[in-house]
Amino acid sequence: MNRKDKYYIKAKKDNLRSRAAFKLMEIQEKFNVISENSNVLEIGASPGGWTQVIRTITGRPVISVDINRMKPIDGVIFIQGDIKNPDIINIIQKTMEGEGIEKIDVILSDAMVKTSGIGERDHYESYLLGTAVMEMALKLLSPHGNVVIKQFQGDETGNFINKWKQYYSFNKITKPRASRSESREIYIVFKDRI
Numbered sequence: 001m002n003r004k005d006k007y008y009i010k011a012k013k014d015n016l017r018s019r020a021a022f023k024l025m026e027i028q029e030k031f032n033v034i035s036e037n038s039n040v041l042e043i044g045a046s047p048g049g050w051t052q053v054i055r056t057i058t059g060r061p062v063i064s065v066d067i068n069r070m071k072p073i074d075g076v077i078f079i080q081g082d083i084k085n086p087d088i089i090n091i092i093q094k095t096m097e098g099e100g101i102e103k104i105d106v107i108l109s110d111a112m113v114k115t116s117g118i119g120e121r122d123h124y125e126s127y128l129l130g131t132a133v134m135e136m137a138l139k140l141l142s143p144h145g146n147v148v149i150k151q152f153q154g155d156e157t158g159n160f161i162n163k164w165k166q167y168y169s170f171n172k173i174t175k176p177r178a179s180r181s182e183s184r185e186i187y188i189v190f191k192d193r194i
């Protein structure tokens with residue numbers, strides 16, 4: 001598929017920072033993970049397409065994290081940091097305190113390193129990032145909270161879901177239409193933290 005496909009063109013037209021925005025729109029439509037008063041923590045946010053979508057749903061301030069920089073968005077507190085760094089949780093918690101955010105209701109991760117095209121390598125990198133996010137969710141997420149994780153499907157996907165599903169009442173793999181069909185990219189939705 002041409003990289004300038006219909007989602008790319010629509011993103012430009014709608015002033016969205018990335019075509020990825022349509023993936024979150026579809027996930028939200030199907031699974032209703034964010035509510036109008038959700039406190040959302042977003043991981044792997046740059047350039048900010050998902051962030052723009054999140055801001056249209058919740059009226060609460062959004063905390064967005066990325067290892068790279070991101071141009072500011074109104075109502076968004078941006079933290080430049082590595083989700084695999086064990087100190088990042090302290091920085092997030094300090095930011096929450098500073099903003100008067102007591103709990104996180106939704107964690108959304110579209111984090112991924114630049115893909116290599118080597119299936120197993122990309123799978124494993126996404127598995128490591130997803131594991132860091134799920135560990136963080138255990139500490140930060142409020143009861144009944146939701147998590148969405150990007151993953152490149154592979155050998156560990158089944159184990160990943162089996163490991164984390166015990167903490168949530170609902171889990172489901174989804175592949176949004178805007179996700180390129182030739183890619184192994186999927187999203188794993190965990191809802192209702194027990």
Ligand SMILES: C[S@@+](CC[C@H](N)C(=O)[O-])C[C@H]1O[C@@H](n2cnc3c(N)ncnc32)[C@H](O)[C@@H]1O
Nearest residue numbers: 018020044047048049050067082083110111112
């Ligand atoms: C697919 S892009 C996200 C696109 C974004 N959701 C949007 O809609 O514009 C993946 C992002 O994950 C970030 N990332 C990769 N490794 C990371 C890490 N260890 N910690 C935080 N962010 C990371 C990358 O810098 C990149 O910006």
